[in-house]
Amino acid sequence: MRFFYLALLFTLFFSCTNNNTKTSNLINLIPESTDVVIKTSNLENLKNSINNNDFLSKYSSSESFKNLESHLEIVSHVKPETNILICFSKDDNDSLQYSLITKYNPNLFKTDSLKNYTEELLTYKNKTITKSSLNNKFIYSTLIDSVFFASSSKILVDNVFKEINTNLDFEKIYKTTSDNKTASIILKPNNALLKSFFVNDSLNLESFTNYIAVDAEISQHEILINGITKATDSSKSLINIFKNTNPQENLVQTITPANSDGFISFTFNSFGVFKENLDKYNKKDSTGIETSLFNNIIEVGVIYEDKNKAIVLNSTDVIATKDALLDNQNRIDTYRQIDVFSFSKPDIFQNTFTPLINYRNANKYCVLDNFFIFSDNIEMLQNIIANYQNKTTLRERNYFKNIKTQLTDESSLLQVTSPSLLKNIISKNGVNDSNYKVSSYKASAIQFIYDNNFAHVNGIIKKNKTAASLNSISEELNIKLENDLLNTPQFVTNHVTNQKDLVVQDINNNLYLISNKGKILWKKQLKGPVLGKIEQIDIYRNGRLQLAFATPHRVYVIDRKGRDVAPFPGKFNDDITQPLSVFDYDRNKKYRLLVTQGKNILMYDVKAKLVRGFGFKSANGNIVSQPKHFRIGSKDYIAFKTDSKLYILNRAGANRVTPKTTSNFSDEDIFLYKNKFTTTNKKGDLITVDSRGNTATQSYNLSENHHLETTSKTIVLLTENKLTINNKTIELDFGYYEAPKIFYLNDKIYVAVTDTQSQKIYLYDSQAKLIPNFPVYGNSVIDLNNIDKDKNLEFITKGENNSIILYQIN
Template sequence: MRFFCFALFIVVFSCSKHKTTRTKLNHLIPEHSSVILKASNIESLKSALQNNDFIQKLSKTNSYKTLESKLEALSLLHPKGDLLVCFSNDETDSLQYSVVTKYHKNLFKTDSLANYIEETLTHKNTTITKSNLNNNTFYSAVVDSMFFASSSKKTVDAAFLHVNRNAELEKIYNTTGQNKSLSLIMKSDNAFIKTLFIEDSIPLKNFSNYFAVDADISQDEILINGITKATDSSESLIHVFKNTVPQENQIQNITPSNSDGFMSFTFDDFNAFETNLSKFNKKDSIASSTLFDNIAEIGVIFEDAQRAIALNSIDVIATKDALLSELNIIDTYRQIEIYSFSETELFSNTFYPLITYNSATKYCVLDNFFVFAENMELLQNIIANYQNKTTLSQQSYFKDIKANLSDQSSLLMVVNPSILKSILDKNLQNSSNYNLDKYSASALQFIYDTNFAHVNGIIKKAKTRGYQNSISEEFNIKLDADLLNQPQFVTNHITKQKEIVVQDVNNKLYLISNKGRILWKKQLQGAVLGNIEQIDIYKNGRLQLVFATPNRIYVIDRNGNDVAPFPKKFNDKITQPLSVFDYDKKKNYRLMVTQNKKVFMYNVKANIVNGFTFKSANKTINSQPKHFRMSGKDYLTFKTEDHLYILDRTGKTRVKPKTSVNFSNQAVYLYNNKFTTTTLNGELVSVDTRGNTATQNLNLSDHHHLETTSKTLVTLTDNKLTIKNRTIELDFGNYTPPKIFYLNDKIYVSVTDLQSQKIHLFDSQAKPISNFPVYGNSQISLDNIDKDRNLEFVTKGDSDAIILYQMN
């Protein structure tokens, strides 16, 4: 598992050009490579690795630290597409690596590296660059428009002569997915990962030939999906499941929750399975005990050094008949009879190397399960947990991981933190101490299918279940730099769920999944003004992000790409957030740009809408233009410090207020069918469709905030929050403007005290929502972001982090 960390440290050095003959990255994979990493978005991967709890725990191991130091110089790579990192061991058993990606002129930068030295070499009239950073030496060149770097000059030399046309490797390579956090291609006989299993009797090199898996990495889990394949069915353990059909795994229903885990294997035809296993063990197939004739699943339950064997019978009477000679009762526990068992080596003789245990001297029967063990306490523990319904299958953390696994599998292993660590320690050399206590259950699953097997795996940090009305933190994600604005939700048009967009102080825009995975980052020219909107520019159901920065309008698709002809550049500064209008709900969008006194109306082709006649206000516009529709008529509103403009869609005056006041910079709202805002001295101003104007003294200070829906008015002045004429006195602090959310037929009002870093949430009656306030450093965005009924909200945490909470 440690190789998930390597892509954090990949970099690049100088290069030269060469005549093109190779067309794919995998054509440059060195022949001796035994582990290959593929990343399609290196920036997203770096963030995923930085935020993943499990990988950060592994970063404390000596193996990780050694590799991090050795690969230090590989941290400046900026590929635009897929990137491969290939690992191998040389003749002295030292780690070698190679990097392959498409070359482009901004692939890497070395100017700011104080300890960087480079030297130009030649190889058959082709330039190779020798680079040294902090005493680590690398060699690089451009081979057929692809950048190739390696810690071995011999490997770079060979890249000019060798095209890797390994047909089997290419098939395996092509099974990896696109846009995954990371893909791993691994020969089973490699020098880095020795085993994936509890028992030493199942080394990885004997299990199959190749693994090709995609990893989806989020803050608290790593999901693995892919295949494993073996070319010779008699030499690889995975092929013992050939000509059998995977059955439903049920050993979890009898495994105690206080055990270390279990391994389960299934088949629909024991004779076929036994024949395959005999071929693998290179021994003649002999008739085994009739005990297994009606067994669909065999499991090994682990508890410290003890083992129990569980048989899942599809014909309990027939299986009992096979045990007629083993009916000597030696004890009774909780009314369950425990029998002696004489064939102690039966399981290891029949199922080696899957089972090596040969000390089973006792057994009991629990419904359709026949459980064998040597240790009486282990049998009693299994009986007690089964009767008490405290087995592994009843635990919430097991249910969480089971949701990512198939119900049927040929081979399934589920382990607790101590076993997970012991497996990792077998692969990590000189590892230091690290704690995996919160990884209550991890799983690896193989599902045999013709001549290969599907692979599923999950390593997930268990979460404390939120009790009813509680607030639980779902994730806390760090960005590359401090946040510039508050995070907000946007809609994923594919899943219909919500994702998060946020910008950092380097003007980098992030799209983050509702599981906490950074999907992409995009460099912008300037800070986003106001909220980001979404439009369907092609009218095909696919949504794009649309917004303005001080000198540009952006339209960005789901993958982070600009949608032509955007971004549109402006010489004069844009002074208000971009206003997006869809008058008739037919996706004929209008984009209104505000520049001081002037407004300009554009269509989605970035052309001026000639029919819009309004050109300039009397003074600087101090609020974002808005669109309202009443009684079939459109109203466009914005204001200056002393004038409220209410226009029709062509820019002509539709309503002229019959009085003039000094307006605040608060937005214009439609409240009780009137255009509503506030004055500079805190009075409420309402204008009806005939221009009649009314003011109301709300006792607001000069520094106040207003937000409304059509029927709900909320104000904040100093520490007084008023919701529908009900006033709450908050602690003195520095509060964000209130925000109103209407969800599930209920009004929510939020404010955040930036001084005490507390988020407050109230209902429409000004009553606090249970378990608030909670920690936060910005306004929130509140919505139902996934498929459950619970609401979630996102906020700024530390200066460089966002937090997603769930209201249970």
């Protein structure tokens, strides 16, 4: 449950005044004392995204987070179907309290299976409040006009029965947030949780603005935020010093050495207007201070290097700025043909730009093209000169280019930090764990772009990934779920993007649809485990795909949003014993759904009605293979088998082919190989049957626990540690091997096999040659495909018991 508290560190606000409104709007029930509001339309994805995010997951060792996690344990059992607001506030004793607000649904708070759970009803003064306890942690809840309100504070629940109030300005801010991101957060600056995100100690949220509202998109290696900030009093909030100025292009990165610790840059199109705003904020009259040095400056920056600093001025008129420095032409050094001069007014920067700059020792300077750089450390100036001439500045680094794509070119205020400064900011917010490693976060940034009485906010914290070399295998995602996996993950088609998502089920029978970026799109509890592979159908014949599959007593058809498609799920009293078979005989989307129950087969249409005219009655024993549809020429065949008989039927369920043999068949599937129905028997022989019923038996000396997989022209056999691909046999290390799988992609055959004993995945081509850089780590069979817009193939497998690994073949 640490996800609630963790999210606060990367987002933002709230405040209330009076105006009567209706309670049907969730925001009208937000407690007036709230410091932080987190909105999400997918609570499961928020929890998963934060638990899987490399940066946020590092906070779990913090004692303050662990303490909050225990208090929020009961919240993890809330299952909202729409937006939920999570609010944090301080009570009169300065203790942190939380509240939850969402639309009520019958499955919102299921408590039947919870251990150590109790509840009681408190009824008084026409109020009914439920007091719930889980492991001695309490939460109070009630319903207000179909809205569920719950809080750790009974006082906050009592207050929602009083007059409902809200702030119209806040409501406007709230409406700027999205319902499609991981979360939206509104943060009050003077809260006790997030003090600052600035390097400069003189800058803090309380003095910077009144509130910030952002959408946060959290993936495994990246946190992106974008939103707005607004200050109502222009004289008290620093963000308003940019009022009536236009943001300019930030260029300090072109002069910042790649080995520095980062920089802060602020811009304006008129220094005069900017200075007037800043003087008003600082409540001082600085008309007597000589500032002609800044008359042609559109950008001011501070570069950080260990304990040293350098001031950068970006001039639009180099000659005029040099003229302003005529009294400071005492050369004290020359480095790489660049002169370094002494500067007699080192405190002018702090006197003019406080609190943005709190550095008053810049007594030396040099000039590089249109940049004027000031510092008291000559070695720092030399480092800036060398990196600028060598083109090894921050601007040239790929990790900076990667974050720059998420930022605008022009901003009023931009801060870019290295790992050391990022860790410094983290410590300012109360996390001082020496084991917290951020060295792979080469560049993080936040920027503000002033607009008409408000400012846009963009931010990014991104883990730097080394570019994958050719033919390498790179781990792209490692998605951890709350529970262990029940089955192996598989790809499914996303009809919106024409890319691939993935589905998997956990041991609590929850089915997950997860994007190829690792975002949980939905989680749905099923009545039992999924049997076999999940199929996709277009039930409405409009290009939109649904998931179709069976569990032991249900047949499900589920749409992309996780909703059951009526009239499904179909319910069955007797056990369904094989995976659901989906046939589309003429590829016209008139689907047939075959349900296997012991020795019987039932055929349904997409309206869940039995298909008339399918006349198969019963097999001679339990069916041991999933029924399959094949087409040879213009004829259709439905094939399955029992222990002693192979059935090959026509569409109507009558015998189309009668094999001229009987055998003690294995449980392996039936395949169509070289236009022959192909399977094996328990003795390890390969059995083939042609369309006239002629049968051939070929001995491969297979063990009883063998596996068979074919395409129309490729055959793969696995027995013990011997893998045979088209008559070429490979002797593998001894282990426990899952059934091999064949993939045909980009006109190439791939054969995958996994040893779950040594946790190794092998991938071969059709010539039985191992693909370079295999084997790799994995604990299940794989699914292989091209899941995105690049040309590289990806595959998924089970990692640890509760994790899914996505690899890319480069």
